[in-house]
Amino acid sequence: MPEAAALPTRKDEAWRYAAVEALQGVPLDEWRTITVARGDAVRECVVVEDRADGAEGTVLHRLRVTVREGARCELFAVVAAELYARVEIEVTLGRGAHFEFGGVTVGGRDTVREFVTRVVHAEPEATSNQTVRSVHWGQGTGNFLGTIEVARHAQKTDAAQSFKGLLLEKGASVNAVPQLEIFADDVKCAHGATVGQLDEQARFYMAARGLAPEVARRLLVQAFIGDAFVALEDEEARERMMHVALDKLDKHL
């Protein structure tokens, strides 16, 4: 069976925490390509949520992005699907280009929701900034596998990557795999990853002001995931992304 043979396994670094068994029958070689022409700017929002028709299935988004000289690409994504969902982004940056990524995974059940990014600084003076926030409960898992590659001559590269996980219940988990492959010497590459629970002090403080626990939790989660969409200047789009994420929290699915 050729299809079965083509399925990735968890031995593949990029699929290490994936729900590979949920890939059966999912077309794997479908990549959407985005090319941002010299000096242009493109913004895209990707929303993966429970399907309104009730149909269930694995959701796989694979994007291959080329950002030409001096151009700018902004991607924002919220992954709040019921079943395994993966958003995979490969970006190649030209000279002085910028890539901005803000992503949120949110949800419970025993679902894996993940972002896998590979940002290639192929030319000098490009910048990239990635902010991922994951909020999970039940046996939900959120993953961020972020690779940054800086080519030998891509001097003055400035790349940043930030991941924070918030676990609302025992049993939920997050995995963060930052991977930096830097072949130039005059570059700035910052990455950070943390995982924690809701701040008990803040929860008591909010309760002492009259906020019920679920209201306090919603406010704290809203503040937490808000980081991922700070750079999203389209207010309507930002509210839509926040709404999808908080709606998932409210339904506690």
Add this chain to the structure above:
Amino acid sequence: MLQITDLHATVSDKPILKGLSLTVNAGEVHAIMGPNGAGKSTLSYVLGGRPGYEVTGGSVSFEGQDLLEMEPHERAAAGLFLGFQYPVEIPGVSNVQFLREALNSQRKSRGQEPLSGGEFLKLAKDKAALLKLDMDMLKRHVNVGFSGGEKKRAEMVQMGILDPRLAILDETDSGLDIDALRVVGQGINAIMRAPDKAVLLITHYQRLLEYVRPDYVHILSQGRIVKTGGPDLAQALEREGYDAVMAHA
């Protein structure tokens, strides 16, 4: 309004309150003073219902209800306000959003209509002016980047907005300079001096009591009230120290 009877409480299994009794009636201001480690902050946290502060004996009734049976947010909705010694920073949540949600949560549980955005802002502006706190501070995230004095004034703005029946103020005077102390003292009087309200001031020093005149001063030591008097007791403490005053007790 508040009746504490033979209250025992532990923190991490260590007994801190050991038979504390205290009655606060409407219209009264009580000050609780005492040396470090006497249990002052524990008392305020137990009354607020903070997790980890376990009541092992005694009872607390607030406006005829069993306070200890209520969740922390229910205590707030019932009219209890806890002023924190160290107000908590909440990055990402603005004061305005936080307080509006808090006020409307309390109103909802009392069966009142929520305040609109405009009504709330007007109220917040009034109370901020009372405490001489710049309205711009209220648009910022809760206590984030506030100085010690700003945090305490912001606490009092919160108290003004939430309009409680009973305020328990845990060292609200710490970290305040002389001018801020006067503003905060006047704020407490303006917000809480009323026949149907009461204040429990927890403090180390007598200076706040010059602005907020207590009707009763209690000395808390080793988890119990060991002496009760009028404002002159606070002056005696300031003059002679805890050891000397308690030696007469």
